[in-house]
Amino acid sequence: MKLLRLRKLHRWVALVVGLQVLVWTASGLAFAWLDHHEVTGEALAAAPKPLSLPTDTGVLDPGRLPIAKETATVRSLELRQVDEAWVYRIETLDGRVSLLRASDGTPFVIDAAAARRIAGRHYRGTGRLQEVRPQPAATNETRGLGASWQASYDDEFGTRLYFSTDDGALLAVRTDAWRLKDFFWMLHTMDYRGRDDFNNPLVMTAGAAAVWVGLTGVWLLLRVFGRRSVTEPVRSRDVPRS
Amino acid sequence: MLSPRIARLGHRWLALLVGWQLAIWSLSGLYMVVVDLDFIHGDSLVRNVAPPLRLDDRLAPLGAIRAGRDDVQAIRLRALPDRDQLVYEVTRASRLELFDARTGRLLPALDEARARALAQSHYAGRGSIAGAQLLTRASDLPDEIRGRRPPVWRVDFDDWTATSLYLDPATGRLVTRRHRFWRWFDFLWSLHIMDYVEREDVNNPLLRIATPLAFVTAAFGGWLAFHSFGFLQRRRRRDGGAA
Numbered sequence: 340m341k342l343l344r345l346r347k348l349h350r351w352v353a354l355v356v357g358l359q360v361l362v363w364t365a366s367g368l369a370f371a372w373l374d375h376h377e378v379t380g381e382a383l384a385a386a387p388k389p390l391s392l393p394t395d396t397g398v399l400d401p402g403r404l405p406i407a408k409e410t411a412t413v414r415s416l417e418l419r420q421v422d423e424a425w426v427y428r429i430e431t432l433d434g435r436v437s438l439l440r441a442s443d444g445t446p447f448v449i450d451a452a453a454a455r456r457i458a459g460r461h462y463r464g465t466g467r468l469q470e471v472r473p474q475p476a477a478t479n480e481t482r483g484l485g486a487s488w489q490a491s492y493d494d495e496f497g498t499r500l501y502f503s504t505d506d507g508a509l510l511a512v513r514t515d516a517w518r519l520k521d522f523f524w525m526l527h528t529m530d531y532r533g534r535d536d537f538n539n540p541l542v543m544t545a546g547a548a549a550v551w552v553g554l555t556g557v558w559l560l561l562r563v564f565g566r567r568s569v570t571e572p573v574r575s576r577d578v579p580r581s
Numbered sequence: 582m583l584s585p586r587i588a589r590l591g592h593r594w595l596a597l598l599v600g601w602q603l604a605i606w607s608l609s610g611l612y613m614v615v616v617d618l619d620f621i622h623g624d625s626l627v628r629n630v631a632p633p634l635r636l637d638d639r640l641a642p643l644g645a646i647r648a649g650r651d652d653v654q655a656i657r658l659r660a661l662p663d664r665d666q667l668v669y670e671v672t673r674a675s676r677l678e679l680f681d682a683r684t685g686r687l688l689p690a691l692d693e694a695r696a697r698a699l700a701q702s703h704y705a706g707r708g709s710i711a712g713a714q715l716l717t718r719a720s721d722l723p724d725e726i727r728g729r730r731p732p733v734w735r736v737d738f739d740d741w742t743a744t745s746l747y748l749d750p751a752t753g754r755l756v757t758r759r760h761r762f763w764r765w766f767d768f769l770w771s772l773h774i775m776d777y778v779e780r781e782d783v784n785n786p787l788l789r790i791a792t793p794l795a796f797v798t799a800a801f802g803g804w805l806a807f808h809s810f811g812f813l814q815r816r817r818r819r820d821g822g823a824a
Contacts, residue, residue: 550608
């Protein structure tokens with residue numbers, strides 16, 4: 340009697356979260372079978388081998404940069420190479436990033452031509468660069484990245500590389516496998532807008548219900564399969580020895 | 582059409598096979614969605630200590646630092662937050678070096694006192710330092726920082742979440758932070774993706790087998806639910822009554 344009632348309740352709750360359980364298992368299946376290396380596209384792009392700063396290359400000291408006169412304090416400052424030029428990357432306290440040529444402190448801008456060259460040095464695939472274009476607003480593919488240059492390739496993976504318009508850094512590698520994974524990720528986390536917040540109330544509720552369905556399901560299983568053994572003779576090792 | 586009997590049998594036997602894993606998936610999944618991810622990352626355990634950097638003439642000239650070093654790849658101006666010490670962090674082909682940005686003097690690797698002081702300045706919790714340990718060999722590194730390279734300072738705190746802060750001895754940077762709830766998350770994550778050792782391979786054979794089985798189990802269950810709540814039975818009954 341009690342078992343029957345539990346089974347009924349199990350069924351009703353399972354009906355409600357059942358569809359989501361199906362979605363979870365389907366998306367989980369997708370994660371397991373989508374090649375992780377294709378998803379990350381790690382073989383398709385890599386930072387070029389860093390150059391060394393020749394000791395005779397003229398570099399302004401940070402205190403002598405023009406910016407030091409206007410903004411005495413910055414959040415971060417780094418001398419590095421961008422597009423094979425030596426630049427200072429400076430982030431001011433308001434969060435803005437700029438590049439200044441290390442030789443004279445003049446601005447260094449990542450324009451389309453620079454983005455094209457930078458993309459060429461990062462790309463490791465076999466396709467050809469189709470186009471480079473600015474990506475000012477966030478899309479599913481560029482969420483969280485900030486303004487970027489998008490470099491599209493005609494390879495079999497549908498590769499797109501994203502580079503920061505601020506400093507030319509490689510921000511993301513996106514492939515068809517990534518897009519598919521991201522779609523399933525949205526379904527898995529039940530965050531249909533931002534896709535990344537898996538602490539949302541919907542998924543919490545569904546998760547709690549699924550736990551209940553899972554636990555009662557296991558319980559029911561044990562009871563149902565256990566029944567058969569009731570009719571079986573007691574095995575000798577189950578009898579306590581005195 | 583698939584008979585409900587076969588669906589029920591299939592649902593039961595498959596559930597017997599993957600039922601435990603389904604329970605583990607839902608339990609571990611529930612933990613991961615209920616506990617706030619920023620908390621897991623330890624955002625509440627550390628304060629943001631990036632003091633503003635003053636650019637003025639008191640900085641040591643870079644020429645002195647660059648002299649005799651022809652493999653410099655980057656130089657970064659930073660501040661060590663425990664005593665607002667300005668430093669140049671120099672990336673060379675083979676290693677990182679730290680210089681005092683005022684005197685231009687090469688700084689030694691962090692000793693224990695400095696590691697403790699830096700850890701304390703990052704720490705935002707209520708505990709105090711329980712111990713500090715320099716991990717120098719790869720085999721010394723605990724699993725919770727797998728993938729990192731030694732040497733690294735581990736500084737443990739005696740708070741209720743058993744916080745550990747890890748610092749890079751060469752640069753004084755906070756490498757990462759760990760605590761009880763992160764460790765649980767990581768353990769449950771390993772159960773969730775069924776990669777029990779390295780905890781990162783989502784393409785492992787076990788998961789690749791378990792997920793389709795789970796999907797079919799759920800699909801059978803769906804069919805059963807459809808049938809037992811079902812529209813078919815009711816219609817059949819109605820048709821039978823009319824005859």
